[in-house]
Amino acid sequence: MPDPWTLRHRGFDPAEEGLREVLCAVGNGYLVSRGAAPEAVADGVRYPGTYLAGCYDRAESTVAGRVVTNEDLVNCPNWLPLTFRPVGGAWFAGPPAEQTVELDLRRGLLTRTALVVDDQGRRTRLVQRRLASQARPHLLALESTYTPENWSGALEVRSALDGDVANTGVARYGGLAERHFASFGQGVEGDGLLWLEAAAAGSPLRIALCARTRAHRAEVTAECRDGWAAHVLTVQVQRGRPVTVEKTVALHTSRDRAIETPLHASRLLAAEAGSFDDLLVEHTVRWAELWRRCRIEADFDGTGPLHLNLFHLLQTYSEHSIDLDVGVPARGLHGEAYRGHVFWDELFVLRLLNLRFPELARAVLRYRHRRLNAARQEAHRIGLRGAMYPWQSASDGREESQQLHLNPLSGRWLPDHSHLQRHVGSAVAYNVWQYYQATGDRDFLASAGAETLLEIARFWSSAASYDRGRGRWSIRGVLGPDEYHDAYPGTDRPGLDDNAYTSLMASWALARAQDALDVLPGYRREELLERLSLDALELDRWQEVGRHLHIPFHEGVLSQFDGYQQLAELDWAAYRRRYPDLRRLDRILEAEGDTVNHYKASKQADTLMLWYLFSAREVRDLLRRLGYPAGHELLRRTTDYYLRRTVHGSTLSSVVHAWVLTRSDRRASWRYFRDTLAADLRDSQRGTTAEGVHLGAMAGAVDLLQRCYTGLEVREDALWLDPHLPSALGRLDLDLRYRGHWGLTITVDRRTVTVSLREDRQEPVLIRLRGTQAVIRPGEARRFHL
Numbered sequence: 137m138p139d140p141w142t143l144r145h146r147g148f149d150p151a152e153e154g155l156r157e158v159l160c161a162v163g164n165g166y167l168v169s170r171g172a173a174p175e176a177v178a179d180g181v182r183y184p185g186t187y188l189a190g191c192y193d194r195a196e197s198t199v200a201g202r203v204v205t206n207e208d209l210v211n212c213p214n215w216l217p218l219t220f221r222p223v224g225g226a227w228f229a230g231p232p233a234e235q236t237v238e239l240d241l242r243r244g245l246l247t248r249t250a251l252v253v254d255d256q257g258r259r260t261r262l263v264q265r266r267l268a269s270q271a272r273p274h275l276l277a278l279e280s281t282y283t284p285e286n287w288s289g290a291l292e293v294r295s296a297l298d299g300d301v302a303n304t305g306v307a308r309y310g311g312l313a314e315r316h317f318a319s320f321g322q323g324v325e326g327d328g329l330l331w332l333e334a335a336a337a338g339s340p341l342r343i344a345l346c347a348r349t350r351a352h353r354a355e356v357t358a359e360c361r362d363g364w365a366a367h368v369l370t371v372q373v374q375r376g377r378p379v380t381v382e383k384t385v386a387l388h389t390s391r392d393r394a395i396e397t398p399l400h401a402s403r404l405l406a407a408e409a410g411s412f413d414d415l416l417v418e419h420t421v422r423w424a425e426l427w428r429r430c431r432i433e434a435d436f437d438g439t440g441p442l443h444l445n446l447f448h449l450l451q452t453y454s455e456h457s458i459d460l461d462v463g464v465p466a467r468g469l470h471g472e473a474y475r476g477h478v479f480w481d482e483l484f485v486l487r488l489l490n491l492r493f494p495e496l497a498r499a500v501l502r503y504r505h506r507r508l509n510a511a512r513q514e515a516h517r518i519g520l521r522g523a524m525y526p527w528q529s530a531s532d533g534r535e536e537s538q539q540l541h542l543n544p545l546s547g548r549w550l551p552d553h554s555h556l557q558r559h560v561g562s563a564v565a566y567n568v569w570q571y572y573q574a575t576g577d578r579d580f581l582a583s584a585g586a587e588t589l590l591e592i593a594r595f596w597s598s599a600a601s602y603d604r605g606r607g608r609w610s611i612r613g614v615l616g617p618d619e620y621h622d623a624y625p626g627t628d629r630p631g632l633d634d635n636a637y638t639s640l641m642a643s644w645a646l647a648r649a650q651d652a653l654d655v656l657p658g659y660r661r662e663e664l665l666e667r668l669s670l671d672a673l674e675l676d677r678w679q680e681v682g683r684h685l686h687i688p689f690h691e692g693v694l695s696q697f698d699g700y701q702q703l704a705e706l707d708w709a710a711y712r713r714r715y716p717d718l719r720r721l722d723r724i725l726e727a728e729g730d731t732v733n734h735y736k737a738s739k740q741a742d743t744l745m746l747w748y749l750f751s752a753r754e755v756r757d758l759l760r761r762l763g764y765p766a767g768h769e770l771l772r773r774t775t776d777y778y779l780r781r782t783v784h785g786s787t788l789s790s791v792v793h794a795w796v797l798t799r800s801d802r803r804a805s806w807r808y809f810r811d812t813l814a815a816d817l818r819d820s821q822r823g824t825t826a827e828g829v830h831l832g833a834m835a836g837a838v839d840l841l842q843r844c845y846t847g848l849e850v851r852e853d854a855l856w857l858d859p860h861l862p863s864a865l866g867r868l869d870l871d872l873r874y875r876g877h878w879g880l881t882i883t884v885d886r887r888t889v890t891v892s893l894r895e896d897r898q899e900p901v902l903i904r905l906r907g908t909q910a911v912i913r914p915g916e917a918r919r920f921h922l
Contacts, residue, residue: 143238143440143444144238147234148231154181154183154827158170162246164268169186170183187470191343191391193336195313202540206538207475209465212301212387215297222256225258228254233252242427247263248263272405275384275386275409277412281379281380282373282378283376291379292370294369295349296366297322302315302316308544318336320332324360324367328349331347340390341389344388345402349381356368386405388401431869436864442813442837442838445838448468453489454496458496462503465477465478465828466479468829470829471827471828474528477529477536483567484788490575497574498577501564508523510526510533511526524595525592527556537555539552545720553631556622559616565588565644572655574874576853578655581655590652590668593678597646597678611634611638615631617637619739634697640746643758646679647761693743703734703736708780719785739789744774748795756770788833791833794811802860805862809837846884854909856904866885875901879893879896886922893915900912
């Protein structure tokens with residue numbers, strides 16, 4: 137990417153088309169539309185797809201003789217179809233003879249320049265521009281300019297709305313329910329509008345689209361059938377003279393607020409929308425605002441992926457998401473992987489948003505709080521108290537983790553125990569506390585945050601059982617972030633005991649729940665205690681459990697879980713000779729009739745996640761609070777141990793390893809940073825990006841610059857800085873928002889750190905840097921020498 141603000145693809149490559157469609161998607165937080173060509177149909181190479189935040193449908197499938205239910209983010213009716221032909225010729229279906237596709241990241245504008253040659257040798261130059269409006273999130277627009285190079289005559293352009301769509305974007309979901317719309321209505325209005333309405337099969341969701349297609353002096357006819365409506369525009373063209381056709385589409389759903397009906401709202405919006413250029417002007421203004429708030433200037437070669445990652449994050453979750461009651465889908469709104477479900481990836485996203493768009497972070501936490509009762513029901517279902525947030529969730533907060541998964545290497549459907557990743561609740565608790573530290577928002581803490589924290593703490597206290605032999609409490613039958621290990625060798629019982637990450641996060645959550653109570657005004661604290669029936673006896677138990685959880689060690693390092701040291705060592709050299717890519721080692725072993733449960737091998741960072749979320753000092757303090765000695769060498773030993781046994785089968789793994797290694801091996805940290813920064817651009821997971829971006833890794837890569845290499849932490853009512861720039865990174869300059877300050881600038885180079893505040897009426901900011909502290913007032917700047 138020579139121009140760091142432009143993503144460019146030339147030609148047509150069937151093997152790369154799915155990846156390009158995702159990378160060139162346009163969206164605005166309400167929806168995202170893949171960068172498929174307007175004439176494309178789903179054919180195994182191309183895959184038009186438009187996904188609306190929070191729009192799910194539930195359907196049953198029969199798999200391996202079992203009936204399973206899945207809730208999917210639906211592929212919505214296709215707004216994009218547009219093709220052309222000289223009268224009497226064949227409709228252009230692609231690919232063109234030549235083409236260049238450019239995504240302008242500054243403006244969110246996708247431009248395609250192509251040459252089309254038909255079977256009679258007629259050459260037509262095509263330029264298409266596309267946007268999903270950041271100013272009006274219900275609007276999409278496509279402008280097509282046709283220039284006949286060697287012919288004159290009548291040109292026909294067909295512009296359609298297509299409801300004949302299915303969720304077929306992930307091959308391994310083949311055989312599962314894929315049709316999510318049960319009925320359609322379509323038609324043509326007298327004012328030149330097409331409309332299409334679709335009703336979901338297993339949910340009350342309704343979606344309505346209205347399209348307006350215009351061209352100068354065009355004759356217009358209509359075509360309609362069930363689930364499909366089109367206008368055919370006929371215009372007279374002359375060789376060398378361009379003709380422009382504009383297609384503007386308005387889209388609403390039954391989930392939207394302040395509308396009469398989706399169809400009525402779409403009709404009104406499509407009719408009143410301005411020209412493509414008018415829409416582009418206001419759209420560009422909004423993108424300029426977003427980029428100002430995301431300013432991060434980094435002095436290293438190849439910053440294009442940095443802008444690309446931020447671009448797709450802001451397309452998935454923006455100001456238009458705030459009132460939608462939607463979470464952060466792990467794969468964005470760019471495809472159908474993981475069925476569009478919400479996992480723990482917000483843990484990686486909110487660390488970035490807290491200091492850029494705290495209002496967005498707050499919306500995510502409100503989304504979780506609205507599902508607190510569902511989390512309580514999940515805990516009650518397994519006989520525990522408090523709130524147990526599900527590993528995967530969709531519309532209403534119930535557990536949506538799949539019961540079976542397919543190993544494509546063996547063709548076998550296998551039991552899936554990923555729902556035992558209980559640590560997602562601790563991630564929610566962490567996000568609540570980090571948001572409060574970054575914003576000082578006591579209103580949120582009092583109204584929603586503290587209640588969420590308390591119920592998560594109550595769950596961990598309830599989940600812990602006392603081990604008389606050890607004199608400690610244990611958390612049993614869980615999975616850690618690693619995901620490879622889901623049972624002990626030779627046992628039928630799924631789950632593992634005393635996963636170090638899970639247990640330390642539980643201890644941390646139990647402590648922060650008490651801190652949250654201490655922060656609240658006395659009357660609100662009493663209200664919460666009464667509402668939740670929390671008494672002194674239960675709070676004492678939280679202290680007892682939180683200070684005496686069992687944390688396993690072996691060989692001077694934290695054990696991933698109790699009994700980990702008894703697993704066999706994998707013959708890494710032999711497997712690397714046989715398999716050049718071990719990222720899906722679990723599938724390889726299962727196809728061989730073996731299981732990764734036998735071996736000391738991890739998919740991704742598990743124990744090391746602790747040093748990603750907390751400083752080395754904080755991890756030592758957590759362990760010492762539990763009564764375990766923890767020296768300064770623990771981090772290095774633990775990192776070295778697990779690094780040799782991790783295959784990085786998740787894009788999140790490189791984020792964590794880049795972070796953890798920054799204090800001990802900056803060159804290695806930088807390598808992992810570059811890997812994760814370009815993970816989706818290069819499709820490092822080999823085919824997975826075509827199914828949706830890896831949003832947590834995208835945000836995590838940017839956050840490595842924002843907080844890791846600056847050593848930026850928010851805790852104890854202060855901003856802490858401890859920069860460690862890798863040799864390839866000469867300087868960092870970024871604007872942040874912190875506790876009401878919209879203009880906090882941090883500049884880091886080899887020798888100095890400069891912190892400045894714009895003039896405003898907010899309180900001063902306390903800065904702590906390597907034993908030095910300073911209070912900076914609005915309008916002031918302070919330079920620290922390293």
